[in-house]
Amino acid sequence: NNVPTLHVFPTPEEVLQQLADFFVELATRAIAGHGTFSVALSGGSSPKKLYELLASPAYRSRVQWEEVFFFFGDERNVPPTDTESNYRMAHEALLGPLGIAPTQVFAVDTALAPAEAAQRYSQSITEFFGQREARFDLVLLGLGDNSHTASLFPHTPVLAESVAGAREVYVEEKQAYRITLTAPLLNQAQVVAFLVYGADKAVAVQHVVAGEQDIAQFPAQLIAPTSGQLHWFLDDAAASLLPAG
Numbered sequence: 001n002n003v004p005t006l007h008v009f010p011t012p013e014e015v016l017q018q019l020a021d022f023f024v025e026l027a028t029r030a031i032a033g034h035g036t037f038s039v040a041l042s043g044g045s046s047p048k049k050l051y052e053l054l055a056s057p058a059y060r061s062r063v064q065w066e067e068v069f070f071f072f073g074d075e076r077n078v079p080p081t082d083t084e085s086n087y088r089m090a091h092e093a094l095l096g097p098l099g100i101a102p103t104q105v106f107a108v109d110t111a112l113a114p115a116e117a118a119q120r121y122s123q124s125i126t127e128f129f130g131q132r133e134a135r136f137d138l139v140l141l142g143l144g145d146n147s148h149t150a151s152l153f154p155h156t157p158v159l160a161e162s163v164a165g166a167r168e169v170y171v172e173e174k175q176a177y178r179i180t181l182t183a184p185l186l187n188q189a190q191v192v193a194f195l196v197y198g199a200d201k202a203v204a205v206q207h208v209v210a211g212e213q214d215i216a217q218f219p220a221q222l223i224a225p226t227s228g229q230l231h232w233f234l235d236d237a238a239a240s241l242l243p244a245g
């Protein structure tokens with residue numbers, strides 16, 4: 001079903017805890033069901049605390065981490081050692097502390113030119129899923145205050161992309177290339193969960209969740225799982241402009 005489920009809690013800490021519990025629940029169900037759990041991680045600053053929580057004593061024993069396979073919803077065109085790198089953020093907060101084996105981590109090879117890195121990343125996702133449709137068990141997404149998600153930015157050509165895969169995008173406002181998963185691939189997921197907190201995101205949340213349909217301006221509106229579930233994990237501040245009830 002395509003009706004998003006909103007999970008709204010008073011504080012970011014409560015939102016993070018609820019999403020960590022949700023992650024554990026989905027991982028447990030997927031591993032019991034088909035032996036593995038594939039997750040596309042979001043970048044930016046918001047998810048770092050979630051990753052740190054999942055790697056903390058309170059959560060680390062609740063997931064069979066050796067059965068979890070990690071991908072990235074998007075990546076900045078920087079080396080994995082760069083402070084801007086989503087891989088680096090995830091490694092420092094989650095993958096490193098849990099001692100996740102490199103064979104379980106599918107990072108974008110940013111040593112390649114953006115177009116080749118995107119093509120190679122598409123290939124590695126196709127190879128991972130083999131004959132099966134590329135359906136992540138969970139896709140985590142954030143939301144920019146301009147309503148972008150992953151690296152699907154307003155008024156960019158990738159918004160019209162109909163193929164499920166990874167693409168290089170030039171982000172004018174960042175004067176930089178990024179590699180992003182396309183909306184068709186994100187929408188093939190079993191579950192998509194947005195993590196958004198803070199008053200600075202309230203206008204974007206209102207636009208994307210309750211606003212006029214205008215994908216060019218509000219790209220996160222593209223996220224509508226074809227047969228999967230859509231969830232929003234929000235704090236009161238980020239949900240403050242949503243219509244009541």
Ligand SMILES: O=C(O)[C@H](O)[C@@H](O)[C@H](O)[C@H](O)COP(=O)(O)O
Binds near residue numbers: 073
């Ligand atoms: O690589 C990235 O930057 C993300 O994938 C991006 O889509 C992010 O989720 C939003 O920009 C929100 O970022 P913050 O969480 O830092 O506000």
